[in-house]
Amino acid sequence: MSVAVCLFTSDLRLHDNPALHAAVRAADEVVPLFVSDDAIARIGFAPPNRRAFLADCLAALDEALRARGGRLVVRTGEPVREAVRVAARAGADEVHVAAGVSAYAQHRETRLRAALAADGRRLTVHDAAVTALAPGEVTPQGRDHFAVFTPYFRRWRAAPLRTPLPAPRRVPVPAGLRSAAPPARAAVSGTSPGLARGGEQEGRRRFAAWLRAGVSAYADRHDDLPGDATSRLSPHLHFGTLSAAELVHRARAAGGAGADAFVRQLAWRDFHHQVLAARPDAAHADYRPHGDRWRTDAAGTAAWRDGRTGYPIVDAAMRQLAHEGWMHNRGRLLAASFLTKTLYVDWRVGAAHFLDLLVDGDIANNQLNWQWVAGTGTDSRPNRVLNPLTQAKRYDPEGAYVRRWVPELAEVAGAKAHRPWMLPAGERERLGYPERVVELEEGLDRFLRARGKR
Ligand SMILES: Cc1cc2nc3c(=O)[nH]c(=O)nc-3n(C[C@H](O)[C@H](O)[C@H](O)COP(=O)(O)OP(=O)(O)OC[C@H]3O[C@@H](n4cnc5c(N)ncnc54)[C@H](O)[C@@H]3O)c2cc1C
Structure with missing residues (x-):
């Protein structure tokens, strides 16, 4: 009886899953394994929103496997050690895994290959899986x-493009393997109130x-x-x-x-x-450095995080992030441009805050989009600055997005919600909406000077 392990990582599905498909084809029995990685939690990459969504995904995966005669085997600990242990215990000669792109995933793959080889087993990595x-x-x-x-x-x-693979009809899992209970969503506290549901x-x-x-x-x-x-x-x-x-x-x-x-x-x-x-180091190092000497601006950064910059469109986006653990792409562009260019604060500060909250928080997409906006990444116009007022007029012409997310401005009609400083004297204060943390022209001038463009 041949056995293979399918180690799930960023591919928590049965449909079009190259690693699972190959494991099911290659062996009589398959161990569908997920290792809840201690280190990911320790380095802070498992904040509540993503942990809750992951819990949904694992529950759904287990349910779908059970409908196919199997189940998910969950282990907690260091993934290489656990995968090698499970492979040995199940007598599997091969482990299948999806290729990852981050430095962490690449390193894990190298270690897993070596550890399995030392044990007389093989690792098969599936490239176009993520x-x-x-x-x-x-x-x-x-x-x-x-x-x-x-x-x-x-x-x-x-x-x-490779042809999508069907979900396996049956996934026979060897008997007698110990499994931890998959984490439960209800056990995760501190999630955003409007967080989406996960699962295939x-x-x-x-x-x-x-x-x-x-x-x-x-x-x-x-x-x-x-x-x-x-x-x-x-x-x-x-x-x-x-x-x-x-x-x-x-x-x-x-x-x-x-x-x-x-x-x-x-x-x-x-x-x-x-x-x-x-370039795995692009997760933290400038892809195209400009010699930026970023400012430290504790008050401005705190106002940005809290959605209290005084620019309603930026604040609406930041509050959507806090409420849903997700933000519209246009909001992400505006919020990131405001922090890195108008406030001239390091993109890593903003990227870290996004990663703390985003349910889709992803090293490749988050860090490289932040770098793109900061002009240290792949944008061919690195010094462009998005003006929140012209952007608001264009993408939220009636102020509806602002009114949805900034309750202080809920009663301000039409596009006036974008410029609360123009309301009649005392009105902004009465509504409890904050003053602007910086004038746009001042921010623009500072940024362009820093980049040697003024
Ligand atoms: C500062 C900043 C940070 C970001 N951080 C993340 C992140 O952590 N995770 C993440 O998935 N996306 C990130 N994005 C990209 C983009 O904003 C989101 O993918 C998108 O808003 C998700 O919404 P959607 O699924 O409705 O996208 P749709 O508009 O429906 O697009 C479909 C899919 O295409 C991909 N996509 C869309 N835009 C981009 C883009 N600019 N770069 C890469 N992929 C894209 C996403 O996977 C998305 O789900 C970031 C963008 C910026 C400007």
Whole structure:
């Protein structure tokens, strides 16, 4: 009787899961293993929102495996040690895992390969399991990754995509393996009140609804802040309850300008992953340094975190983050530009705060988007500064997004909600809305001088 282990990491699904599919095909029995990694919690990468969402994902995975005659085996501890132990205990000769892109995942993979080999077992790593196209699958001449999105996208779009795999019909699991209880969502405290639900079934339901009723308008409405007309699939992509390759296939099959625009965003995700896979230190070091000597601004940073900068559109976005553990992409751009350019505070400060709250908080997407906005990343216009007032006028013309998230301004009609300092004397104070932490022109001048542009 042959046995294989499928070690789940960022691929918590049964559909289109290359590691699981290969394990089921290769062996008579499979151990579907998840190791709750102590170190991830210790380094602070498991804040409540993501722990709660993960608990949903593991419960859903266990349920789906049980419906196929199996179950999820959960262990707690150091993943390499636990995976080797489980493989030995089950008599498995092979462990299957999805390739990861962060330094942590790459290091884990190297150690796991060595530890299994020392025990006479094999590690098989599945490349295009987390992204649609594996990092390194398309590269520019003479380089290991693309540093600019447009040429990457040209090649990405033309590259063949693997065909999505069906969910296995049966997953026979060896008897007698000890498993910890999967963490329960209810046991996680300190989550955002409006946090979304996780799990593969929920992800598939959302994606089906998106294809039916959302994607066709995406090209026109993805920047409509109050319209909230994006897919909200990012946490499912982060935890791998949805497969990026399957999403691309099915969106392409749906066709139309909306689907094209949606697929392009999925290519952005792949783009950032291939940058991080090639340059893992971009998670903390400037990808393209500009010699920035960032300011320390405790009061400004605290106001930014609390959604009390005095700029309603920025504050609305930050409060959406606190309430939902998620923020609209336009809000993320505005909030990040405000911190890194208007306040000229280090992007790492903002990225860390986002990672504390975002349910989709992801090293590749978060750190590299922050770097993109800060101008230390892959943006070809590193010194652009988003003006929150012109952006608000464009993407929240009636002030509805501001009124939704900033209750102090709920009774201010129309676009006036974007400029509370222009309300009649004393009105802003009466409403309890804070004063501006900085004048935009002052922030702009400071930033451009720092970058040698003034
Ligand atoms: C400062 C900043 C921080 C960010 N941090 C994260 C993060 O931690 N995790 C994360 O998944 N995304 C992050 N993003 C990218 C983007 O904002 C989110 O992916 C998106 O808002 C999620 O909403 P959605 O699923 O409705 O996206 P949709 O607009 O429906 O897009 C579909 C999918 O495409 C991908 N995508 C969309 N935009 C981007 C982008 N700019 N870069 C990479 N992938 C993208 C996401 O996986 C998303 O789910 C960040 C963006 C900025 C500006």
